[in-house]
Structures are given as structure tokens and as C-alpha cells.
Amino acid sequence: MNEIKQSSPPATSNSEDNTLSGQTTIALREAIVTGQILPGEKLNEPKLAKQHSVSRGPLREAIRRLVSMGLVEHKPHVGASVIPLEVNRVIELYEVREALEGMAASLAATHMSEEGIGELKQLLELHRQHYQDNSGEYMQAEGDFDFHYLIIKGSGNALLTQQLCNELYHLIRMFRFQTSRFKARSNRALVEHEQLIYAIENRDSALAEMLMRRHISRAKESIRTYLTTEKP
Amino acid sequence: MNEIKQSSPPATSNSEDNTLSGQTTIALREAIVTGQILPGEKLNEPKLAKQHSVSRGPLREAIRRLVSMGLVEHKPHVGASVIPLEVNRVIELYEVREALEGMAASLAATHMSEEGIGELKQLLELHRQHYQDNSGEYMQAEGDFDFHYLIIKGSGNALLTQQLCNELYHLIRMFRFQTSRFKARSNRALVEHEQLIYAIENRDSALAEMLMRRHISRAKESIRTYLTTEKP
DNA sequence: AATGGCCAAATTGTTGACAATAAAGCCATA
DNA sequence: TATGGCTTTATTGTCAACAATTTGGCCATT
Numbered sequence: 001m002n003e004i005k006q007s008s009p010p011a012t013s014n015s016e017d018n019t020l021s022g023q024t025t026i027a028l029r030e031a032i033v034t035g036q037i038l039p040g041e042k043l044n045e046p047k048l049a050k051q052h053s054v055s056r057g058p059l060r061e062a063i064r065r066l067v068s069m070g071l072v073e074h075k076p077h078v079g080a081s082v083i084p085l086e087v088n089r090v091i092e093l094y095e096v097r098e099a100l101e102g103m104a105a106s107l108a109a110t111h112m113s114e115e116g117i118g119e120l121k122q123l124l125e126l127h128r129q130h131y132q133d134n135s136g137e138y139m140q141a142e143g144d145f146d147f148h149y150l151i152i153k154g155s156g157n158a159l160l161t162q163q164l165c166n167e168l169y170h171l172i173r174m175f176r177f178q179t180s181r182f183k184a185r186s187n188r189a190l191v192e193h194e195q196l197i198y199a200i201e202n203r204d205s206a207l208a209e210m211l212m213r214r215h216i217s218r219a220k221e222s223i224r225t226y227l228t229t230e231k232p
Numbered sequence: 233m234n235e236i237k238q239s240s241p242p243a244t245s246n247s248e249d250n251t252l253s254g255q256t257t258i259a260l261r262e263a264i265v266t267g268q269i270l271p272g273e274k275l276n277e278p279k280l281a282k283q284h285s286v287s288r289g290p291l292r293e294a295i296r297r298l299v300s301m302g303l304v305e306h307k308p309h310v311g312a313s314v315i316p317l318e319v320n321r322v323i324e325l326y327e328v329r330e331a332l333e334g335m336a337a338s339l340a341a342t343h344m345s346e347e348g349i350g351e352l353k354q355l356l357e358l359h360r361q362h363y364q365d366n367s368g369e370y371m372q373a374e375g376d377f378d379f380h381y382l383i384i385k386g387s388g389n390a391l392l393t394q395q396l397c398n399e400l401y402h403l404i405r406m407f408r409f410q411t412s413r414f415k416a417r418s419n420r421a422l423v424e425h426e427q428l429i430y431a432i433e434n435r436d437s438a439l440a441e442m443l444m445r446r447h448i449s450r451a452k453e454s455i456r457t458y459l460t461t462e463k464p
Numbered sequence: 465a466a467t468g469g470c471c472a473a474a475t476t477g478t479t480g481a482c483a484a485t486a487a488a489g490c491c492a493t494a
Numbered sequence: 495t496a497t498g499g500c501t502t503t504a505t506t507g508t509c510a511a512c513a514a515t516t517t518g519g520c521c522a523t524t
Contacts (some may be wrong), residue, residue: 017308019507045476055509057289060476064293068300070391076249077476077515092391099335099392103327159302159324160331163395251477277506287479292506309485309506468523477514484507494497 021058025065033174039085070171087227094220098213104155105212109205112154253290257297265406271317302403319459326452330445336387337444341437344386352429
């Protein structure tokens with residue numbers, strides 16, 4: 001009962017199909033995100049096809065989808081490989097997130113339903129209690145996703161939601177997994193979430209955007225200093 | 233000699249490969265963008281494969297890439313079809329552009345090289361002369377792309393550039409083609425571009441972002457009123 | 465011993481046939 | 495005549511074999 005509900009975010013249970021290529025996409029995606037296939041590692045088609053008990057057709061299709069998610073690079077006549085974990089890429093991802101999720105927060109402040117705002121409050125309360133009970137460790141990982149997902153969905157912009165929740169989402173997950181030793185910032189995040197809800201509740205789109213952007217920008221800077229100092 | 237250089241933007245000469253699937257992707261993409269295949273139209277695999285003289289394998293791969301560009305929708309066991317042209321989608325696209333290109337302008341103000349700024353000025357001068365000579369009609373289409381592309385590239389953010397120039401770019405082209413009867417705003421665009429260059433030159437990232445966002449937001453509103461009044 | 469070109473192995477790109485699913489039309493029945 | 499279920503047909507999903515390209519290693523030459 002200590003489990004947080006895994007319903008809201010599109011986590012693993014994406015709206016994928018039940019075709020072989022769809023299932024293979026999910027399997028490969030999770031293998032990459034959870035580090036079973038390492039950054040930079042090459043994706044050998046015959047080998048992976050045998051592993052997943054499919055022919056090369058569906059497997060190639062799965063690889064293509066991973067390319068469109070940004071998890072995999074592909075060079076003609078050479079092959080596909082998991083994207084290497086470079087500091088620059090992480091920074092760039094956070095800059096794109098800042099732009100996109102900032103807009104999402106702004107739109108959510110305008111369009112989000114009262115019901116949606118209620119869900120946000122409910123989630124915040126859940127996180128707050130969990131923070132008091134435990135040492136407040138994990139929330140940064142799973143909990144943050146739920147929160148951001150609700151806001152993105154609340155923007156009412158399907159393209160924006162698609163870009164963030166289907167394309168970039170798994171890239172974020174992967175980077176976060178690879179740098180998971182680095183936690184911190186759990187209490188501050190709680191306060192920042194609270195302020196964000198307040199702004200959305202008051203239909204203050206400019207403030208909501210600013211808070212969201214600052215929220216992400218701070219995370220970016222934390223990661224930047226972490227990755228550039230402890231690396232060599 | 234009246235032709236504007238087509239070098240800078242990734243227009244048709246994308247960094248695609250020389251494989252069949254790559255060429256088919258380009259061919260199909262252009263057919264969709266230029267309206268040879270209409271919005272909402274279904275993509276019949278055997279028929280298209282025969283048309284382009286390839287087998288269904290590469291063609292399916294091409295379709296998948298178009299899906300990742302947002303030009304095509306795909307339902308399992310049903311098939312792919314060109315995305316329908318709805319007002320909401322256009323508005324949503326402009327909102328995403330506003331967020332992404334706003335960030336690009338901000339980053340460009342910080343990172344763009346003096347040389348890049350020089351190119352911007354050069355391009356602006358070209359547009360200004362063309363506006364004086366002719367009635368200043370087309371610039372909105374081709375010219376605007378060049379300008380925005382230079383700024384996006386100047387951001388130095390590869391992911392951002394990838395998202396805008398490879399994924400969303402052709403969606404913009406398609407919508408712009410489908411609503412091409414609607415021009416206007418040619419002189420104002422010139423002034424707005426001039427202001428933007430000024431902001432970037434002065435390394436004023438906040439101003440650059442604001443001007444770019446307003447630039448796109450205005451275009452959005454123009455299109456919104458145009459599409460919602462003249463439609464029925 | 466280092467370098468250059470050539471050959472072979474492994475991997476990717478492509479093809480056509482086969483299987484599974486969904487849409488459309490038909491017939492029977494109420 | 496309208497409706498429901500069935501059959502047929504067209505289309506998508508999958509497979510295994512074939513062709514083309516790259517990479518790595520080998521040998522000859524300088």
C-alpha cells in the first residue's frame with residue numbers, strides 16, 4: 001500500500017499496439033531506458049531479433065521508432081546504436097523541456113479544468129505525506145513525472161503532449177536512470193510544485209510559465225554542475 | 233538571378249541517405265507537403281510501392297518516418313493516412329513553435345557567432361531589397377524559413393534544431409502550403425526581423441525571446457482569425 | 465616495419481511470398 | 495424493407511531468403 005499509483009503517466013503502458021513491432025518497441029525501449037543496453041552500444045539486428053523471437057522486419061520497425069524518440073542513432077549501411085550519454089545532450093534536453101513545459105504550464109493555467117487542478121492538489125498532498133513519512137528520497141523520480149504529466153495534459157495541446165510524453169519522455173527517463181545516483185532537491189521540489197499549483201489555480205499563465213521554467217532550469221544547473229565536476 | 237539561395241534551410245535537400253527508403257521518404261514527404269496527396273487521404277501500401285518502384289519494405293519504413301514527423305497518422309491493422317487539416321492542429325503547432333523558437337532566439341542571442349549574425353544581416357538586406365523591387369509577395373514563404381533557420385541553427389542546441397528542422401519543419405510547410413492563399417504581413421515581418429537581429433546583436437536574450445515569441449504569436453492569431461472566419 | 469590495396473566475412477538494405485486482421489458486400493431472415 | 499450475421503476481399507503484419515554495402519584483416523610492396 002506504500003505504492004504510488006502508476007496510472008497517470010504514460011510510463012511503460014503506452015498506447016502502443018499489440019503487434020509484434022509494437023511490443024518489440026516497448027521491450028527495446030525499456031531495455032535501453034533501464035540500462036540493460038548501454039549508451040553507445042550497437043544494436044545488432046539478427047541478434048536482437050533472435051532475442052525477442054521476432055524476425056528482422058518488426059525489429060527494424062521498432063528501431064525506427066526508437067530513433068524518432070531520440071533514444072537511438074542510425075547511420076545508413078552502418079546500423080543503429082543507443083545514443084551516447086554526453087553532458088551536452090542532457091543540457092540540451094533540459095533546455096527543450098524548459099521551453100515546452102513552460103508553454104504547457106502557461107496553457108494549463110488558462111485551459112485546465114477545475115477537476116484537473118483538484119487532481120494536482122491531491123497528488124501534491126500525497127507527495128507531501130510521503131515526504132514526511134519516509135526520508136523523502138524517491139519522489140524526485142516517479143513523483144515528479146506524475147506531476148509534470150498532469151500539467152502537460154492540462155495544457156489541452158495535443159501536439160505538445162505528444163512531443164513531451166511520447167518523444168522526449170523516454171529520453172528523460174533514460175538520462176535520469178543513468179544519473180540516478182544523483183538525488184537531492186526533494187523538499188525544494190515540493191515547494192516549487194505548490195507554487196505552481198497556486199499559479200494555475202489563479203489562472204496566472206505568466207507566473208505559471210515562469211515557475212515551471214525556473215523549476216526545470218534549476219534542475220538543469222544542478223545536473224550540469226554535478227556532471228561537469230564529478231565526471232573526470 | 234532573381235532566385236533566392238536555397239542553401240541554408242534543410243528544405244528538400246535534407247541529410248537523408250541514398251537508400252531506397254530514404255529517397256522514398258523524401259518523395260512521399262514532398263508529395264504530402266505540396267498537396268499531391270491530400271490531408272486525410274489514405275496511404276495504400278501496394279499502390280504507393282508500385283508508384284515509387286520499390287517494394288513494401290522500404291515504403292513502410294518511409295511511412296514510419298513520416299509518422300514521426302507528424303505528417304501522417306497510423307492505426308494498427310488499419311493503415312496510415314495524411315494528417316487532416318484542422319484549425320486546432322495549426323494553432324497547436326504555432327504554440328509549440330512559439331515555445332521552441334523563442335528558446336532558440338534566446339540561446340542564439342547568447343551563443344551565435346559574429347559570423348552568423350553577419351549572415352542574418354545579409355539575409356535581411358536581401359529581403360528588404362526584394363520587398364522594394366517586387367510587390368513584396370512571396371518573402372513570407374521561402375524567406376521567412378531561411379531567417380528562422382539561421383536563428384535556430386545559431387542556438388547551438390542540436391536537439392532543438394533537430395526537433396524544429398527535421399520533425400516540425402515539414403508540418404509547418406504543409407500547413408503553410410494548404411493555407412497559401414493567405415499572405416499579407418510582409419512589411420511588418422521585415423520590421424520584426426530587424427528588431428530581432430538587433431536584440432541578438434546586443435546579446436539581449438530576454439528581448440530576443442520575447443520578440444520571436446511575439447512574431448510567431450501574431451502569425452498564429454492572424455491564421456486563427458483567417459481560418460475561423462472564412463472557413464464555413 | 466609501415467602503408468597501400470585487395471579480399472572475405474559480417475551486417476544492413478531489399479524483395480516477394482505468406483499469414484492475420486479488418487472492412488465491405490451479400491444473403492437470409494424478421 | 496431494414497437488419498443481422500456471414501463470407502469474401504482487400505489491406506496490413508510478418509517472415510525468410512537474396513542483394514548490396516561496409517568493415518576488418520590479410521598480403522604484397524616499398
